[in-house]
Amino acid sequence: MSVTNLAPWLVTVGAGTIDRNFPADVILGDGRRLNGVSLYSGVQLKGKMYPVVYPGKSGDLSASLCMENSLDPNIVKGKIVICDRGSNPRVAKGMVVKEAGGVGMILANAASNGEGLVGDAHLLLACALGSDEGDAVKKYVSSSPNPTATIDVKGTMIGIKPAPVVASFSARGPNGLNPEILKPDLIAPGVNILAAWTDAVGPTGLDSDPRKTEFNILSGTSMACPHVSGAAALLKSAHPDWSPAAIRSAMMTTASITDKTNRPMIDEATGKPTTPYDFGAGHLNLGRAMDPGLIYDITNSDYESFLCAIGYNPKLVQVVTRSLVVCPMKKPLPENLNYPSIAALFSTTSRGPSSKMFTRTVTNVGQANAVYVAKIEAPRGVTMTVKPMKLVFTPTVKKISYLVTITADSKHLVLDDAGAVFGSLTWTDENHKHVVRSPIVVTQLDPL
Template sequence: MASFLSPSIPLLFFFILFSSSFTPSATVVPTAKTFIFRVDGGSKPSIFPTHFHWYSSEFAEGPRILHVYDTVFHGFSAMVTPDEAQVLRNHPAVLAVFEDRRRELHTTRSPQFLGLRNQKGLWSESDYGSDVIIGVFDTGIWPERRSFSDLNLGPVPKRWRGVCQSGIRFAPKNCNRKIVGARFFAKGQQAAVIGGINETVEFMSPRDADGHGTHTASTAAGRHSFKASLSGYASGVAKGVAPKARIAAYKVCWKESGCLDSDILAAFDAAVSDGVDVISISIGGGDGISSPYYLDPIAIGSYAAASRGIFISSSAGNDGPNGMSVTNLEPWVTTVGAGTIDRNFPADVILGDGRRLSGVSLYSGEPLNGKMFPVVYPGKTGMLSASLCMENSLEPRHVKGKIVICDRGSSPRVAKGLVVKKAGGVGMILANGISNGEGLVGDAHLIPACAVGSREGDKIKAYALKHPNPVATIDFRGTVIGIKPAPVVASFSGRGPNGLNPEILKPDLIAPGVNILAAWTEAVGPTGLNSDPRKTEFNILSGTSMACPHVSGAAALLKSAHPDWSPAAVRSAMMTTASLVDNTNRTLADESTGKSSTPYDFGSGHLNLGRALDPGLVYDITNDDYITFLCSIGYGPRTIQVITRTPVRCPKRKPSPENLNYPSITALFPVSRKGWLTKTLVRTVTNVGQAEAVYRATVESPRGVTVTVRPSRLAFSQAVKKRSYLVTVTVNTRNMVVGESGAVFGSVTWSDGGKHAVRSPVVVTQIDPLR
C-alpha cells in the first residue's frame, strides 16, 4: 500500500502524535474554527475501508468533521483550533489547508434583448434547452411558482442521479420534471454561526427564505408565465433563457449568514456526482480579495466540474466601477459582468423652482399626485450616519412630513427608506455618490422614493441647502420600453484587469443584469426586509447575480444544440460573437461615466444569442492546457495537485500564460524595459461550421501598437478541422500611451466572407514583473 509515514516514525507513535492534538471527548472546542483540508486521496492506508474512516481515526473525531469531499476534491472540512490545523498542515498526506471563508451573493424582457425568438434560431434548434440540467448554487428555491411548472415536459433525463432532499416545508413532492433535484448544505453554517442558523427566518431545507435563489433559477430556466409583473411594473410574459431546461437547486447560502466555502465545496461534490450539465454560481468573495486558485474552494470545485465537461457560469461581482474589482477569475469559469436592457422604470424629482430631474423607482404604493413637500438633506449637519440615513440617525423633528435626501452606501438602499419612514418622513430621494456615478437600479420602496445619479443628487442637495423654502415631489412614470442607448455597462459591474493573472482578460462578457424580472419567494416581500409585509410572485433585481444565470441559460441552449461541445467551446461561441455596440450602433457606454467602455469593462462584449448558435470557429481548451497554464504561473506539481486531484508534471521549459488558448488575447510587457519590444503568442481555432471554409484575418491594432497575424489565411476541410496562428505584438514602450485604463485595446477577427466573424479582443499593457 502507498504509505505517507516517514520510515523513521513508528506507526503507533504517529497515531499518538496526531490523536493527542484533539480532545477525545469534546465535539465543540471554544476556539475552534472551520478549516478545509485537501488530502492526497491515494495516501489512504488500506486498513481503512473509506476515507471517512481514515479522516475520523487519524485527523479529527467524527463529530467534528463537517463534510467529506470525494468527487471534486479529496479531503474534508472540520472544526479544529488554529493550532490543531497547523499540526495537520504538516501531515505528509495533507496537500493544503485553508480556513473556511464567507462569500456574498452578487445581487422579462431580457431573452428577447439577447436575440432569442420563438420558433426559430437558438430556441428552436435547442428545443428551448430541453433535458439540459442546470445546477443553481444559491439560497434555494420556492418550487410552487409558475416558473417551475413541469407542464408538457418530458421525463427526467435518465442520467440524473440526484435527490430531492426533505426538510422544513420541503418534501420529495416539491420536485417534479422541472425541478429535478434539490439539496441544502448547512453544516458549515451551523458550525460557524453562534447559535446556529436562525430557524425563525430560515428553512432548514432547500426552500428559499431569501428570494435570490428563486430569482436566479427562474432567470436561467423559468417556464413561460403569462401576466407577470411586480405590482404592475415590467408586465408581460416572464420566461427564462432556457425555458425547458431542468433545474437542480443547491442551497449553499443563507438569509442572514451568507455562504461558506465548506458548504459550497460540498455542493460542487454533489452536483458533479448528481449529473448536472451547467452550474450557475452567483457568489463571490465578500472581501474584495481574490485568493490564489489552490486556496479557493470555488476555483478548485469548478475546475473538477469543468474537467468533467460541466459549464460553469459565475458573476463578476458588484464592486465596479473601480478597476481590478472583477471576481471569480479562474480561466475554466465563464465570468459574467452586467449590462442594462432597453427597459426602465423612470421617476422624476420635481423641485419647487420647476426643475425636473430624472431617476428610477419601483414604488407602487399611493402616489404623491404632484403634491409638494418640504425637502431636507440630513447631511448638512456633518454627521455621516445621518447623510447615509443609517438606523436611528434621523431626528423625527427634522424630517417629519418631509422628503429626505439620503446618500447611497453603507446600508441597503431599501433599508434607508424604512429609516426615513420610522422617523416620520413622507418620501426619500436616494442620491448616488461619485463612486456610483450615474448608475441607477430600481427598488420596490416601502415609501415614495426614487434613486438619482451623482450629478442630479448634487443639484437636489444644493437646492435643499440654499433655497429658503425648498420643496419637491416625485412623479412615478411606470414602465418604459425602448430605452436608448442599451445595453450599457452597469456602473456596479466588476471591472478588469484580472488581479491574479492579467494575462487572462476578465470579465469574459456581460449580460443583462439591471432591473431583471424573475420569480420570487413567498417568504419575504420584494425589498427582502423582514418588516415588508407585501407578497409578490415576481420581483425585479439588479446585480451581476442576475447576469450570471442569463449565461447559464445560454450555455444550456448551446449544449442542447451542440452536445459534443466542451465548456470552453461553449464559452468561446458566446465570446467571439458578442456585441460591441448598443441599439444606437455606438460603442458600448459605461453607465458610471457616460463615456465609451473598454474590454476591461465588458470583456469580449455583450451576449448575443442570435449569433452564438453558429460561431464558425471556436477556441477549445483541454484539461492539459489548463495544467500547462497553472505551470506557467509558477505553481509547482504539488500545488497543482491541490486543484486537479491527480499528480502532474510541468514542462522543463516554463510556458507562457498568455498562450492559453483563450478567446481573448492579452500581451503584457514589463515596465522596466524601455524601447521596442516584441512578443509572439499562439492560438488554435477549431472549425465547427461548414466543413469546407476559408477564413481571413482582419486586425485592428491598438493605438501605438503593431499587431500582425501569421498566417493571415486559414483553410479548413473535412480532414482539417484545426488550425493554429501566431499573433505578434510590437510596441515602443517609450511612446506607449495607455490612458486611464492602463492598457490599449484592439482586435483580431477571422471572417469567412460573410456569414461568420470570429472576434477576439486584444489587450496590450505594461506591468511590474514583480507583481
Template sequence: MALLFFFPIFFFLISSQAITPPPDPTVKTYILRVDSSSKPSVFPTHYHWYTSEFTDSTKILHVYDTVFKGFSASLTPPQADLIKQHPSVLTVFEDRKRNLHTTRSPQFVGLRNQRGLWSESDYGSDVIIGVFDTGIWPERRSFSDLNLAPVPKRWKGVCQTGVKFTARNCNRKIIGARYFSKGHEAAGGIGFGGGVINDTVEFKSARDADGHGTHTASTAAGRYVYKASMAGYASGIAKGVAPKARLAVYKVCWKNSGCFDSDILAAFDAAVNDGVDVISISIGGGDGISSPYYIDPIAIGAYGAVSRGVFVSSSAGNDGPNGMSVTNLAPWITTVGAGTIDRNFPAEVMLGDGRKLAGVSLYSGPAISGKKYPLVYPGKSGVLSTSLCMDNALDPELVRGKIVICDRGSSPRVAKGLVVKKAGGVGMILSNGVSNGEGLVGDAHLIPACSVGSDEGDAIKAYAAANGSSNRATATITFGGTVLGIKPAPVVASFSGRGPNGMNPEILKPDLIAPGVNILAAWTDAVGPTGLDSDGRKVEFNILSGTSMSCPHVSGAAALLKSAHPDWSPAAIKSALMTTASTVNKQLGPMTDESTGNATTPYDFGAGHLNLDLAMDPGLVYDLTNEDYVSFLCSIGYGAKTIQVITRTPASCPVRRKPVPENLNYPSIAAMFSTGKKAVLRKTLFRRVRNVGDVNSVYNVKVEAPKGVTVSVKPAKLVFSDKVRELSYYVTVKIDGPDVVMGDSGALFGSLLWVDGKHVVRSPLVVTQLDPL
C-alpha cells in the same frame, strides 16, 4: 515491514492529539485537501480513513470525493496546524463566508420564438442547470412541468426533504433539490426551529426564504408565464433563457448569513455526481478581492466540474465601476458582468423652483399626487450615519412630514426608506455618490422614493441648502411606470465588476456581460420585494439588479448551446458566447459606461455583450483541455503539489521551457509587457481554432490594432476541409516604441477577427505594460 507499521503509528499520534482539545478553545471550520491515493487499504472508505487518522466523526462536516478529495471539519487552529504536517495532506485552508452578487431580457439578447437558438435547441430541453443559491420557491408558475418530457434517465440526484419541502415539491422541471448548512452552522450561523429564527423566516431545506435563488433559477430556466409583472411594473410574458431546461437546486446560501466555502464545495461535489450540465453560481467574495486558485473553493470546485464537461458560469461582482474589481477569475469559469436592457422605470423629482430631475423607482404604493412637501438633507450636519440614513440616525423632529435626501452606501437602498418612514418622513430621494456616478437601479421602496444620479443629487442638495433655512425648499416625486425602447442600450452597469484581472492580467476578465439591470423574475412568498423582514407584501415576481442577475442569463445560454451541440466542451461553449458577443449597443454606437457616459473597453465588458443570434453558429471555437489548464497553472508558477490541490492529480511542469500564460488558448488575447531599461517590446503568442461551421471554409484574418502597436498574424489565411478541422496561428504584437502612451486604464485595446464571409470570429486584443517587480 517496519516501514509499513510506521504510518499507522504516526497517524494514531496525529489522531490522538487532534481529538484532544488543546488549551485554545477557538474552533473554526477548515477545508483539507488530501492525497486520496495514499489511503491505506485497511480503510474501506476515505471517510473511515479521515475519522480514524485525522479527527473524529463529530468534527467532520463534509467529505468531498468528486470535484475535490478531502473533507471539511471543525478544528482549533493548533489541531489544523498539526494535521497540516501530515504527508498525505496537500493543503489546509480556513472556511470563508461569501456573498450573493446581487422578462424582456431573452429577446434583448437575441432569442426569438420558433426560430434561431430557441428552436434549434428545443428551448434547452433535457439540459440540467444546477443553481447554487438560496434555494427555490417551487410553487411559482415559472417552475411548472406542464408538457415537459420525463426526467432524463441519466439524472442521479435527489429531492431532499426538509422544513416545508417535500418530494412533491420536485417535478419534471425542478428535478432535484439539496441544501448544505453544515459549514454555515459550524461557523455560528443562525439555528433552525420551525422555520422562524429571531423574527427572520428561514427554512432548513431547499425552500427559499430570501428570494435570490428563486429569481436566478427562473432567469436561467423559467417557463413562460403570461400576465407577469411586479406590482404592475414590467408587465408581459415572463420567461427564462432556457425555458425547457431542467433545474437542480443546491441551497448553499442562507438568509442574512451568507454562503460558506465548505458548503459550496460540497454542492459542487454533489452536483457533478448528480449529472448537471451547467452550474450557475452568483456568489463571490463581495470585496473585489480574489484568492489564489488553490485556496478558492469556487475555483477548485469549478475546475472539477469543467474537467468533467460541466459548464460553470459565475458573477463578476458588484464592486464596479472601480478598476480591478472583477472576481471569480479562474480561466475555466465563465465570468459575467452586467449591462442594461432597453427598459426603464422612470421617476421624477420636481423641486419647488420648477426644476425637474430624472431618476428611477419601482414604488407601487399610494402616490403623493404631485403635492409638494418640505425637503431636508440631514447630511448637512456632517454626521456620516445621518447622511446615509442608517438605523436610528434620523431625528424625527427634523424629518417628520418631509421628503428626506439620503446618500447611497453602507446599508441596503430599501432599508434607508424604512428608516425614513419610521422617523416620520413622507418620501425619500436616494442620491448616488461619486463612485456610483449616474448608474441607477429600481427598487420596490416602502415609501414614495426616487433614486437619482450623483449630479442630480448634488443639485437637489444644493437647492435644499440654499432654501432650507427659510423653509422654502420643497419637492414632490412622480412615477412613470414602465418605459420601453430606452436608448442607448446596452450600457455597462455602473456596479459591474471591472478588469483588469488582479490575479493574472494575461487572462481578460470579465469574459462578457449580459442583462443584469432591472430584471423581472420569480420571487419567494417568504419575504416582500424589498427583502426586508418588515415588508409583508407578497409578489410572484420581483425586479432585481446585479451581476447575480446577469450570470444566469449566460447559464441559460450555455444550456441552449449544450442542447444544440451536445458534443461541445465547456470551453467551446464559452468561446462561442465570447467570439459572437457584441461590442456595440443596439443603436450600433460604442458601448458606454452607465456611471460616466463615457466609452467602455474590454476591461468593462470583456468580449462584449451576450448575443445569441450568432452564438449557435460561431464558425470557429477556441477549445481547451485539462492539459491546457495544467500548463497555464505551471506558467503562473504553481508547483506540482499546488496544482494537485486544484486538479486532483499530480502534475509535472516543464523545467527547461516554461509555458507562457498568454498562450492559454483563450478566446481573448492579452499581451503583457514590462517597462524599464530591459523592456522587451515584442511578443509572439499562440492560438488554435477548430472549425464547427461549414466543412470547406476559408477564413482571412482582420486586425484592428491599437494605436501605437503593430500586430501581425501568421498564417493570415486558415483553410479548413473535411480532413483539416483544426488549425493554429501565431500573433506577434509589437509596441512601436518606448514612448507609446497607454490609455487611462493602463492598456491599449484592439481586436483580431477571422472572417469567412458568413462568420466573424472576434477576439478582444489587450496590450499593456506593467512595471517589473
C-alpha cells in the same frame, strides 16, 4: 480593477442594462425636473409639493446615510427626505425614513456610484438620483429658505436608448491575479431584471416588509450570470459534444461591442465609451453564439499547463486537479493558453521595441469547407501581425493554429485612462456569415 473569479476555466460575467427602465422625476419647488428611477407603485403624491430636508446638512454622517435610529421624527415627519447612498442597504434607508414619518425619499448617488441607477421595491415613495442630480437637489435645499419637492413616478418605459450600457456596479478589469488572461469574459443583462422571487420574504428582503410577490425587479452581476448560465445550457443542448471552453468561446467571439444603435457601448457611471476591461469580449448574443463558425477549445491538460506556467508546482496543481500532474521541463507561457482573447504585457523598463508572440488554435464547427480571413485592428501605437492571414478548412482539416506577433516600444507607448490600449483580431468567412472576434489588450507591467 475590481473583477474577481479570475480562473481561466470560469466564465466571468459583468452586467449591462436592458432597454426597459422605470423613470421618475423629482420636481423641485423652483420648477426643475431631476430625472431618476423608481419602482414604487403605491399611493402617489399627484403633484403635491412637500417640504424636503437633507439630514446630512449638519454634517451628521449617520443621518446623511439614513442609518437606523439616525433620523429625528421632529425634523423629517411629513417631509421628503434626502438620503445618501452607501453603507446600509438602499431599501433599509427607505424603511428608516418611513418609520420616522417621512412621506418620501430621494436616494442620492455618491460620486463613486456616478450616474448608475437601479430600481428597488421600497416601502415608501422613493426616487433614486444619479450623483449629479443628487448634488443638485442638495444644493437646492441648502440655498432655499423653504425647499419643497414632489416625486412623479412614470411607470415602465421600453425602448430606452442607449442600451445596453455597462452597469456602474459591474466589476472591471484588469485581471489582478493573472493579467495574461483578460477578465471579465463578457457581459449580459443585469440591471432591473424581472426575476422569480420567494414568498418567504417581501420584495425588499426586510423582515418588516409584509408584502408577498412571485416576482421582483433585481439588479447585479448575480442577474447577469444566470443569463449566461442559461445560454450555456442552451448551447450545450444544441451542441452536446462541445466542451465548457468551446461554449464560452462561442459566447465570447460572437458577443456585441456596440449598443442597439450600433454605437460603442458606454459606461453607465460616467457616460464615456467602455473598453474590454469593462465588457470583456462584449455583450452576450445567444443567436449568434449558436453558430459561431470557429471555436477556441481548451482541455484539462491545457489548464494544468497553465497552472504550471504561472508558478504552481505539481503538488499545488494536484490540489486543484485531484490527480497526478507532471509539469513540463520547459516552462510553458501562460499567455499561450488557447483563450478567445489576448493580453500582451510589456515591461515598463524595456528599451526600444520588443515583441510578444501568441499561439492560438481554432476549430471549425461550421461548414466543412470554409475559408477565413483575418482582419487586424492593432491597438494604438502597436504593430500587430498574424500568420497565416488565411485559414482554409476542409473535411479533413478541422483545426488550424496561427501566430500573433505584437510589437511595442514601452518607452513611447501611450496608454489610455484604463492603463492599456485595445484592439481586436477578427476572422471572417467568405460570405461574412461568421465573424469570430477576439479582443486584444496591450498594457505595461512593472518587473518584479
